[in-house]
Amino acid sequence: MEVADFIVVGGGVYGASLAYELVIRGSSVTVLEAGRLASRASGGPGKRGVRANGRNSRELVLAREALAIWPALAAELGGDTGFERLGGLMLVGSMAEYGEIGLARAEAHQRLQSGHGIGSRLVGGSELRALEPGVGESEIAALFNPHEGIADQQLTARAYAAAAGKLGASVREATEVDRFGAQPRPWVRLGDGSELVARRAIVLATNFGTNALLERSGRPHLPLWTMAPQVLMFQAKDDYQPRHLAGHLQKILSVKPLAEGITMISGGMRGRWDDDTARGRPVESDIQESLDVAASVFPPLRDGVLVAADASSPETYTPDGLPYLDFLDEDHRVFVATGWHGHGFAIAPAVAKHVAEWLTTGRRGDLLAPFRIRRR
Structure with missing residues (x-):
């Protein structure tokens, strides 16, 4: 049975960037993507905006950090992101x-x-x-x-995944997760009936597929809906x-x-x-x-x-326009990252760093507090 510190479900920009940030912090990671990398919310034609203008105040510091990361990100990952600083x-x-x-x-x-x-x-x-x-x-x-610009969402996701793979992450495409559980250890069951176990946590970076996977796993839906x-x-x-x-x-x-x-x-x-x-x-x-x-x-x-x-390409929305970045359980065995509203791409390089720190140290930084599932 394959075992890793973290199992990341979803091979879009967030799944791939989290895998990379976890690996460089010394964790072992398996990424499971049902189709091909960057094929759903991180797919589609053209490029995405990399902006801070007009954002919710709770995203602004993350946007500032991300704008500083984007220009050198391709060099760090060793793969093209398609970033252009247009203003x-x-x-x-x-x-x-x-x-x-x-x-x-x-x-x-x-x-x-x-x-x-x-x-x-x-x-x-x-x-x-x-x-x-x-x-x-x-x-x-x-x-x-x-400092704003545009970048290619598909190239970025694949660059993150390739960089994670070079550092030892297992990145598996065409691998559908049927369901997951948290006892006695975090586990996922694949479509072929086989199971994988996580030593620390499962990360659901599934965006569009989140509620369907929660339902198959006997969990309640999150307040999400899909738009194209x-x-x-x-x-x-x-x-x-x-x-x-x-x-x-x-x-x-x-x-x-x-x-x-x-x-x-x-x-x-x-x-x-x-x-x-x-x-x-x-x-x-x-x-x-x-x-x-x-x-x-x-x-x-x-x-x-x-x-x-x-x-x-589907996109997933929350009622208040902010994503969910939080554990589903008190034991901190299942983490969810979803509800990006189509504008989460720009801040992904910064968010992934902060989430990886939380997952590896057990300490949630103040910048992520507004994105808890139960808002305050």
């Missing part, structure tokens, strides 16, 4: 009829972020248009952070692209410039989830709405060709 803009549209409350909101975010060591500043007028020439006249300001974010790949006329990772304080929008003149448009529009296939598919009306929102902020995106629309 990030959180745009603010005019709301003159309401006394420009959008601008007041942006100023409040800037003060909050500054208090947590995030180097964002408010830009407007000619400076905003020099930074981002294609932005529309209705955009009056932006929070600008030069809709992602568009758009080729604008004359190969126009925004220059930065750009979001919007008032609109459902995130844009990222990708290779070969493609602009990725996302930010919250949803596909239609199919429980039978466990995949999402695009919704035509929402495709046009996403394109219209993008063009209202970046008028050069009004003309061009929709290259692809995708909603296949």
Whole structure:
């Protein structure tokens, strides 16, 4: 019977990064991925944003730490992460009829972020248009952070997994976990009926599959639900692209410039989830709405060709918008890391370090306290 200090269920960004951080702290680790690495929430097309702008205050220090890690992460892991430091803009549209409350909101975010060591500043007028020439006249300001950017979620997960494997972790793809238990020691039963045992704990980094695995194991569901974010790949006329990772304080929008003149448009529009296939598919009306929102902020995106629309990768959400990072049991034998809302990727390098410290030392740091399952 295979035995390791920790069994990590899930081979996405969080499962792989936790495996790496545990191994470099001297633990033995087995990673079990039902499909292939980075195939579900850590899959999908394009790249993900690496940002601090607009985050929940309880994530800001983790975001600051992660922004410092990302530029050298590929060199540390010995594998490409696709990270590009483009700088990030959180745009603010005019709301003159309401006394420009959008601008007041942006100023409040800037003060909050500054208090947590995030180097964002408010830009407007000619400076905003020099930074981002294609932005529309209705955009009056932006929070600008030069340290933000984009990275490839699939490359990052695989780089973490490969680095963990080189250091001795066992990384197993196409290995489905049927159920788990905690007595007399933490164990998992695989789809083929075989069992593995953990000396210390099982880590459920399963995100989309968390509640199904809990149910098969006779455990109650966590307050989670699944949504399929809709992602568009758009080729604008004359190969126009925004220059930065750009979001919007008032609109459902995130844009990222990708290779070969493609602009990725996302930010919250949803596909239609199919429980039978466990995949999402695009919704035509929402495709046009996403394109219209993008063009209202970046008028050069009004003309061009929709290259692809995708909603296949599921994302898991919690009621209050914060993930769960906590033990399920008082004996500290089953740990869960789930509910990332599609924005957990950016802070993964920092979160993995703090969780690995907790798992190996038994001491939860203050930064992880807000993410307990039973919120306070």
